[in-house]
Amino acid sequence: MSKLIRFGVSVDAELLEKFDDMNDKKGFGNRSEAIRDLIREKLVTEEWSQTDNETVGVFSIVYDHHQNEISQILNSLQHNYLDIIVSSTHIHIDHHNCLEVIILKGECHRIKAITNRLSAERGIKHGKLIMTSTGTALL
C-alpha cells in the first residue's frame, strides 16, 4: 500500500449526517475508510465503462433444473466462453432449485455478452452480475 495522504473535504452538514449514519450501520471504523470505499467503487465503475478492459465478474443464476434440459444448455453455452470462465460453483438448494455462481475474468464486453445470454435463457428465475475488479487499479 502506498503512503496515506490527508486532505480536507467540505460537505453539507445534513448530507454528512446521513452518510455517517449509514456508515455506522455498516460498521465502518471511520469516515476515511468510508470515503476510500466510495473512491474505489467509482474506479470499478470506470473499469467497466471501457468495453475492452480486462476485469473480473461474478455472475449468479437461480433456476429449476427440471426445466427444458437447462443444465445441458447452460453448460454448452459456457463452453463457448471457456477462456473467460474461471470456475463455476453449483449449489443444490432444494429438489427443484439450483444456484450457479460463475467467476469470469476477461474483457468487459465479453463478460456482459455471456451473462446476458445466460440470463435470457428460458427457465432462469434470477440472474445477477457483480461487476468487480482485478484489483490492480485499486490501491
Add this chain to the structure above:
Amino acid sequence: MSKLIRFGVSVDAELLEKFDDMNDKKGFGNRSEAIRDLIREKLVTEEWSQTDNETVGVFSIVYDHHQNEISQILNSLQHNYLDIIVSSTHIHIDHHNCLEVIILKGECHRIKAITNRLSAERGIKHGKLIMTSTGTALL
C-alpha cells in the same frame, strides 16, 4: 412450471420503445420474458425486505493478501457464521490480488451482518453482495 396466463398492459409508447431497445440489447426473445424478469426481480427485492426471511446471497471481495494478515482474519470471521456460509471460492488473480466469492444461505439480516462486517475490514479493496433467492418463491 404453472400454466401461462396472458393479459394486456398499457404502457406509454416512448417508455415501451426504450424498454424494447434495452431488451433487444440483452437478447431477450420477447416482451413477455422481459416482463416476467421484472416481476421476479421485484419478488427477490421483497424476499430481502423482511429481515428474518431465509434467502440466498453471493458475496464477492477483492483484496491484497499481503495486507495485515487478512486471510487469517477473513477466515476467522467467517467461522462465526459457519451455519449460513455454504462455501467460499478463492481465485488467485495475481501475485497480490485475491478474489473470494462466498455463497450464503440463511436469514437476510445475518447475511447482511457478516457481509457488512467483512466489507469493512481494512485491506478489502472491493466488496459487493448479490441478493438473490432460494428460488422457491419464483415460479
Add this chain to the structure above:
Amino acid sequence: MSKLIRFGVSVDAELLEKFDDMNDKKGFGNRSEAIRDLIREKLVTEEWSQTDNETVGVFSIVYDHHQNEISQILNSLQHNYLDIIVSSTHIHIDHHNCLEVIILKGECHRIKAITNRLSAERGIKHGKLIMTSTGTALL
C-alpha cells in the same frame, strides 16, 4: 493442539532409510511430522471403515459434456443427495472436457453410494473419490 509426547520407536535400518528418503522428497521437516502424518492417515481410514460415520469426501469426475445429455443427468442424480452435497465446482477444461469437483459431508455409505452411481454413468471418463475427514477426530 494438545501437548506433544515424545516416545521411542524401533525400526529396521533399511526400512527407515527408505522412509527418510521418501520424506525428504516430500519436504517433511522431520521424522516426527512424517509419523504424525501416518497416524492421521490411519485414523481417516478408520473413520471410513464404519459405514454410518459422518465424514467428508471430495469427488472429481472428468467427462465430455457432448455425451448423452450428461450435464442434465449428473445434476438430477445429485439432487437426490442434496442433503450430503455441500457444493460442486465445475471447470470447463476445453471445448469437450469438463472437470466437476463435488464436496460431500455425511454418512460414509451414502457418500460411497452417490459417487459409485455417478462414476458408473455412461460418458464419465474418470472418477475418483478422496476419503478425507471432518477433522474432529484428528488432533
Add this chain to the structure above:
Amino acid sequence: MSKLIRFGVSVDAELLEKFDDMNDKKGFGNRSEAIRDLIREKLVTEEWSQTDNETVGVFSIVYDHHQNEISQILNSLQHNYLDIIVSSTHIHIDHHNCLEVIILKGECHRIKAITNRLSAERGIKHGKLIMTSTGTALL
C-alpha cells in the same frame, strides 16, 4: 466418441468372478464398461508418469485455522503457483476445522511440488491429491 470395437479376453474364472462381484457392488452396467474404466485409469496413471505432462489435479486439505496463522501461510504459498491453481474452494466444517479443495491444471511435477509443500505445512491434519486428467487422452 469413436466407434466401439469388440474383442475377446481370456481371464481366470475365479479372478473374473471377483471382478464381476466388485463391479456389481459399484453399479456398473456390464463388463465392458468396467474394462473401459480400467483402461482409462491406466492411461491417467501414464499421464502422470511423465513429469512435464500437462494434466489436472484436485487436492484436498483439512486443517484447524486457529493454528499458526495457517490461512495466511496457505494463501501465500498458493500465490507462488497462481499460474497452475485454477480455483480453491473453502468449506467451514466447524468452529475449528476447514476443508480446502484446490483445483490445479499444469505440469505434473509442479502440481506435485506445490501439493507436497502444502501437505508438509505444520497444522495440516490431512492432505490428499487426486491425480486426474485433462480428458483429452481419454476417449
